[in-house]
Amino acid sequence: MDHATTSTPALELRGLTKRYDDGFLALEDFDLTVPAGEFFGLLGPNGAGKTTLISAVCNLIRTTGGEIRIFGHDHRNADARRLIGLAEQDINLDRFLDVEETLLYHGGYYGMEPARARRRAKEMMEIFDLSGKAKTRAPKLSGGMRRRLLIARALMHEPPLLILDEPTAGVDFELRIDLWQYIRRLHGEGTTVLLTTHYLEEAEELCAEIALIRGGQLLARDSADGLRSHYGVETLADVYVKAMAAAA
Template identity: 75%
Template structure:
């Protein structure tokens, strides 16, 4: 009998208490299957950023276990399997578009030749070829968003975390990014999406989790959540869950 594949992400009893006493995650449990398109919704301060930072080894957790495709999250193998497009635009101001991508590939162990080839692929996909020699501060807000996503995908991760990927972009770029993200998922990539746009979560995600005060409130499809909360819209679900 063939064993089922390990989940893309498995969090068990994950706890994070910051200096000063703030409890950002409180015994948090969550499993995301391999190949899923999963949404994480919650207000500012709910623990979403802490969770993502823990997965990506940007912070140390206080307790609990965190595994990526069955591997300890802080192992080199696990780190190579995760790509992060952060909410904040944290691009190096001294690097141009091509350098940003090539250097990122090198960080994840790609040869220079492979990194250059992959950078060309990403610039074509995200329509950045004409900006290859332009430094980040000279890019428009939309182009910076494109570059953030291209950088996250440079090393071909199996789990891509998108933290507010369409925040502040116009409707044309949002639609374009949705199309690419869907195509990425259809190719087998697991995606974890955080967003404040409820219509974005409903349009893209197969399953959605609601988080508040560092705890998981519920998880289901959009239809399942509406039924569970006796609500007509996902917005009604969200408001009722966060008010409770």
């Protein structure tokens, strides 16, 4: 099935609610649909609910209420999980595995045949300029190399939905441009991309549509041009400031 051309949304959230044990309400009755093949941005301050939303979609936390569907599948089933690749904001690499092992173990977890996993790992290492570090363990890699490996790992099993949580946080400008270029190419080949970022120029440069979120609520969603027009301002930074002030 070509997920890029399907009319089924890549991601559908209905009434999503998450209240933590301490009573904090991170998301409340949250609705969002991301069409298949979209490059979608999620912008909001720390504590807005972005990471909670991603964790819920990826089945890393239990939700309090609502429904999540991935290409029409309930997010809790194995089919849905295989359709998602997640590069988390925090660098969570196994310190005892080298670069190649990190990729091969991930492929194995998703049921890839060993020969196919080896081919795919080689391809990922070439694309992300990690071939020279194949036998290097994660703690010995630079911050930029670790970030590359996180994204390579997320893509290892060829998911049609790629979720990038602050993918260029703390990386240098050259690497950021490299990552933009590769993610663009991936999107051009049909992958749906959901991006959270604090860099407004990154969202403007990459995303066809942007949703603004604060306090677990969706404030607005549109193209960068549509948001500027709606808020009557000239820059996405001004949109952000105005939207967040109104929601405060």
